[in-house]
Amino acid sequence: MDIDKDWASLNSLVHKAIKTLERKNVTHAEAFFTNTRTTEVTIRNSEILTQNKIDESGVGFRVIVAKNKVGFACTNTLSEKAILDAGEKALAIAKVSSESPNFALPEASKTPKVNGLFDSRIAEITVEKAIDIAKRAIDSAENFDKRVIAKDGRVLFNSGYRGIINTLGVDFEEPETKATIYLGGIGEQNGEVTCSCYDFKFSRIEDLEPENIGENVGKMVIEMFKPQTLKTFQGTVIFGSEAVSYQLTDVLVDGLNGESAFSGRSAWARKLGQTVVSENLTITDNATLEKGFASRSFDDEGCSSQHTTLIRKGKLESFLHNATSANALKTKNTANASRFPGGLDTAHMIVGNGYRAKPEIYPSNLVIHHGDKMKEELVSEITKGVLIESMAGFAQKGSGIISAQLSRAFYIQNGEIRYPIKGGMVSGVGFDWFKQVSEVGKDVKQFPNAIVPSLLVNEVKVVGA
Amino acid sequence: MSKKDLAQLRGQKRVITTCTVKKGIVEDFSNISLSGVSARVFVDGKSWGFSSTSKFDFKSVKQTLENAVKLGKTSAKFKEQKIMLEPVKAVTADVSALAKKPLHNFSAEDIIQIPLEASKGARETGSQVVDAKATYISIEDDKYFLSSEGTRIHQNITRVLLLVDAIAKGDSLICPASENLGHAGGLEIFDKTSPYSFGKKIAEKAIRLLNAKAPPSGKFRVVIHPTLCATLLHEAIGHPLEADLAMSGGGFGNHIGETVSSKLVTIYDDGNVRGGLGYFPYDDEGVKCKHTVLIENGVLKSFMHDRTSAALANVQPTGNAHAWDYGVEPLIRQTNIGIEAGEFSLEEMIEDVKEGLFLEGTFGGQADTNADFTFGFQNAKWIRHGKLTEELRGANVAGNAIEVFKTIDAVGKEVILRPGACGKYQWAIQGRMVPAIRCEIMVGGTGG
Numbered sequence: 001m002d003i004d005k006d007w008a009s010l011n012s013l014v015h016k017a018i019k020t021l022e023r024k025n026v027t028h029a030e031a032f033f034t035n036t037r038t039t040e041v042t043i044r045n046s047e048i049l050t051q052n053k054i055d056e057s058g059v060g061f062r063v064i065v066a067k068n069k070v071g072f073a074c075t076n077t078l079s080e081k082a083i084l085d086a087g088e089k090a091l092a093i094a095k096v097s098s099e100s101p102n103f104a105l106p107e108a109s110k111t112p113k114v115n116g117l118f119d120s121r122i123a124e125i126t127v128e129k130a131i132d133i134a135k136r137a138i139d140s141a142e143n144f145d146k147r148v149i150a151k152d153g154r155v156l157f158n159s160g161y162r163g164i165i166n167t168l169g170v171d172f173e174e175p176e177t178k179a180t181i182y183l184g185g186i187g188e189q190n191g192e193v194t195c196s197c198y199d200f201k202f203s204r205i206e207d208l209e210p211e212n213i214g215e216n217v218g219k220m221v222i223e224m225f226k227p228q229t230l231k232t233f234q235g236t237v238i239f240g241s242e243a244v245s246y247q248l249t250d251v252l253v254d255g256l257n258g259e260s261a262f263s264g265r266s267a268w269a270r271k272l273g274q275t276v277v278s279e280n281l282t283i284t285d286n287a288t289l290e291k292g293f294a295s296r297s298f299d300d301e302g303c304s305s306q307h308t309t310l311i312r313k314g315k316l317e318s319f320l321h322n323a324t325s326a327n328a329l330k331t332k333n334t335a336n337a338s339r340f341p342g343g344l345d346t347a348h349m350i351v352g353n354g355y356r357a358k359p360e361i362y363p364s365n366l367v368i369h370h371g372d373k374m375k376e377e378l379v380s381e382i383t384k385g386v387l388i389e390s391m392a393g394f395a396q397k398g399s400g401i402i403s404a405q406l407s408r409a410f411y412i413q414n415g416e417i418r419y420p421i422k423g424g425m426v427s428g429v430g431f432d433w434f435k436q437v438s439e440v441g442k443d444v445k446q447f448p449n450a451i452v453p454s455l456l457v458n459e460v461k462v463v464g465a
Numbered sequence: 466m467s468k469k470d471l472a473q474l475r476g477q478k479r480v481i482t483t484c485t486v487k488k489g490i491v492e493d494f495s496n497i498s499l500s501g502v503s504a505r506v507f508v509d510g511k512s513w514g515f516s517s518t519s520k521f522d523f524k525s526v527k528q529t530l531e532n533a534v535k536l537g538k539t540s541a542k543f544k545e546q547k548i549m550l551e552p553v554k555a556v557t558a559d560v561s562a563l564a565k566k567p568l569h570n571f572s573a574e575d576i577i578q579i580p581l582e583a584s585k586g587a588r589e590t591g592s593q594v595v596d597a598k599a600t601y602i603s604i605e606d607d608k609y610f611l612s613s614e615g616t617r618i619h620q621n622i623t624r625v626l627l628l629v630d631a632i633a634k635g636d637s638l639i640c641p642a643s644e645n646l647g648h649a650g651g652l653e654i655f656d657k658t659s660p661y662s663f664g665k666k667i668a669e670k671a672i673r674l675l676n677a678k679a680p681p682s683g684k685f686r687v688v689i690h691p692t693l694c695a696t697l698l699h700e701a702i703g704h705p706l707e708a709d710l711a712m713s714g715g716g717f718g719n720h721i722g723e724t725v726s727s728k729l730v731t732i733y734d735d736g737n738v739r740g741g742l743g744y745f746p747y748d749d750e751g752v753k754c755k756h757t758v759l760i761e762n763g764v765l766k767s768f769m770h771d772r773t774s775a776a777l778a779n780v781q782p783t784g785n786a787h788a789w790d791y792g793v794e795p796l797i798r799q800t801n802i803g804i805e806a807g808e809f810s811l812e813e814m815i816e817d818v819k820e821g822l823f824l825e826g827t828f829g830g831q832a833d834t835n836a837d838f839t840f841g842f843q844n845a846k847w848i849r850h851g852k853l854t855e856e857l858r859g860a861n862v863a864g865n866a867i868e869v870f871k872t873i874d875a876v877g878k879e880v881i882l883r884p885g886a887c888g889k890y891q892w893a894i895q896g897r898m899v900p901a902i903r904c905e906i907m908v909g910g911t912g913g
Binding site: 044045050051058070075097128131193195196344352392398404426461 | 483491494497501514515516519533536573628632634638641682793830832835841863864886911
């Protein structure tokens with residue numbers, strides 16, 4: 001296949017560029033390179049809107065010169081000249097950069113065997129097949145109930161290679177495939193329009209189950225008719241896995257960042273060994289999980305993947321580290337260098353992901369270990385409370401403050417869901433909520449960088465509309 | 466392809482330079498060189514196909530064009546609705562944004578000084594500043610657009626941004642503050658605002674907030690500073706005015722000609738605002754960008770369109786089809802969205818409020834197509850008996866923008882140009898022309 005031939009050529013040019021840099025009095029040099037083919041179908045207003053095929057390859061160099069001065073340059077032009085030039089540019093930038101006292105790169109080590117990262121069915125996917133999957137999702141949602149409109153969605157297949165070389169002997173490559181579907185629906189009835197409801201699946205294999213996704217969206221939409229406003233309320237809130245995976249996980253990612261721990265910016269800095277969240281919570285980072293969406297055998301600077309316990313029964317055991325933050329704190333690298341971090345940092349969004357970016361610290365699959373009760377069982381035990389399946393808003397970095405608008409939320413009374421809630425916000429400090437978790441659900445769902453269940457949290461404030 | 470089909474090719478070279486300084490140390494200095502070609506074709510009167518490649522040779526471009534045709538044809542089979550694209554007159558144009566201080570006159574050492582100075586300004590403000598991050602970004606774009614209708618456009622535009630975050634830490638409190646500068650042009654942007662003073666201003670705010678209380682929760686009469694109004698306008702009103710979102714059951718539905726907002730409100734989108742981050746003489750379908758009045762004195766006049774949505778709505782395209790880069794398809798995006806100036810000074814707007822809040826700064830936000838929104842403000846002040854009183858920290862506001870905009874009873878007379886960014890399916894940087902406004906809004910603070 002073309003993609004294999006292109007990869008072999010890119011790989012050999014990148015090796016040549018690293019050898020050229022080695023001869024130039026550099027302390028270290030590193031190249032991260034990718035080759036990705038994307039097939040994408042977008043859905044809008046019950047129809048297929050567009051279908052795209054995008055090929056992208058590129059290489060990013062980090063060059064380190066005396067006194068740990070670092071430069072970065074990348075290119076997506078795959079000629080020998082352009083690749084050697086990018087290495088030269090990184091070197092020129094390193095010379096005018098300032099000293100990074102703790103900078104480190106990982107040394108070569110044996111990588112674990114991680115299964116389920118590649119599915120040839122995705123590598124060979126046709127656009128006809130992608131369109132068929134999208135149509136099945138739309139039909140399933142709209143056939144569920146005639147009031148449902150499949151408003152927007154996307155079916156996405158990625159396949160390609162990821163490679164890393166450095167002058168400390170790291171030289172790894174890995175083929176990988178990813179499949180993603182999401183579908184958003186709204187309901188319309190006598191002029192009433194519901195909020196948007198989404199379902200999604202993130203997978204490494206071609207098993208997107210569009211009928212399930214469509215049906216789930218249909219079910220969710222129908223539940224949202226005739227919402228009622230709620231009076232301001234303080235009490236028990238169940239956050240569904242979707243809400244946990246976004247705003248609440250962002251709080252964890254912020255608190256667990258090793259670089260923030262070193263700089264003192266993390267709320268959990270200098271709290272290793274202390275109880276920082278509810279004893280009901282055990283949280284790990286598992287890059288070696290079979291078929292995990294963010295699994296990999298090495299991180300994006302070439303450290304061998306591992307399964308790290310971050311919080312055990314409420315007690316902080318480790319931060320997330322890359323080579324530099326581990327070096328700064330004189331601790332073990334947890335292989336969390338990522339060139340595909342989440343979040344909406346403007347600089348990062350402008351530059352883009354992968355070979356275009358230097359690695360940051362980010363979880364692979366952040367796993368909140370599940371409990372024994374399904375969400376329905378948690379609901380049945382509540383006298384008065386709120387179930388928040390999804391909410392819109394962000395967690396503030398550093399402080400962990402979340403103040404979000406409720407989107408798919410329900411009022412619970414005497415163990416039953418009574419009605420969907422109209423308007424309203426939830427506000428509080430995410431770090432406090434994690435201390436107030438009294439039950440952990442059994443329902444777990446895979447998100448891009450998290451595998452999380454529902455959480456039952458006491459004493460949460462919900463502001464009425 | 467047949468004669469009735471339409472093909473568009475976009476070629477682009479983009480060089481991004483970023484330099485991030487944290488705690489006085491250059492943490493990142495990067496040069497990102499990107500280039501590629503995309504092909505977009507409209508086939509069988511129904512369907513678009515899109516394909517892109519980072520390879521620039523003839524064989525790859527030809528293959529990409531063939532891919533796009535095949536994709537379009539595959540999907541056309543499933544489509545019933547014919548779309549009559551309005552023919553576009555062939556345009557030949559070569560345009561560039563004027564930079565008084567072009568980047569090529571400056572060395573890497575000069576560039577490093579910009580975030581270093583901003584970070585120094587922040588750190589020298591006080592020992593409570595535990596972290597200060599300054600990021601310089603320049604984006605140099607060289608774009609070509611060619612179409613089978615005969616259009617040939619070359620656009621050369623440079624954009625420069627400076628982003629500063631400061632975090633102050635007290636005994637038990639962590640307070641962030643941030644602010645962005647940005648324009649289409651060169652380094653002259655720092656003649657008016659020096660990076661040092663810019664960094665200092667942000668750090669001063671973070672320190673001040675350490676002594677501020679948490680804001681209250683509930684519905685309040687508020688005066689919204691332009692920094693926050695920019696986010697409200699973009700997220701909550703701008704998005705529902707994008708034709709693709711409007712057509713998918715957005716909050717404004719198809720109420721053209723109806724009163725949808727306070728009579729004091731006139732909203733437009735204008736790609737020709739010089740210096741605006743959303744300055745684009747032509748869009749990525751080769752359509753000239755216009756000053757499009759969207760809402761006039763409260764009455765809905767137009768949506769923002771690309772050629773497809775314009776054809777479906779039987780109107781002219783408005784030049785709002787923009788792609789983040791060569792690699793992705795154009796979508797309907799805002800360029801520089803704005804609210805026309807009103808008649809009130811900020812003091813006059815505050816004077817009439819018995820009890821309310823003055824909200825300032827933004828932490829970004831998001832909105833649903835039904836115009837429900839949530840976004841964060843950085844700091845606030847109580848307004849009591851027409852006067853600004855004690856300072857409060859940030860939180861989020863939420864509501865339905867259409868409802869909120871109906872409650873506007875004053876629009877400020879001073880309009881400022883703000884930098885902005887948006888993540889609708891793909892990234893974009895945009896401008897916003899905004900005054901202060903007074904309205905009612907729900908605040909989700911953690912205080913009493």
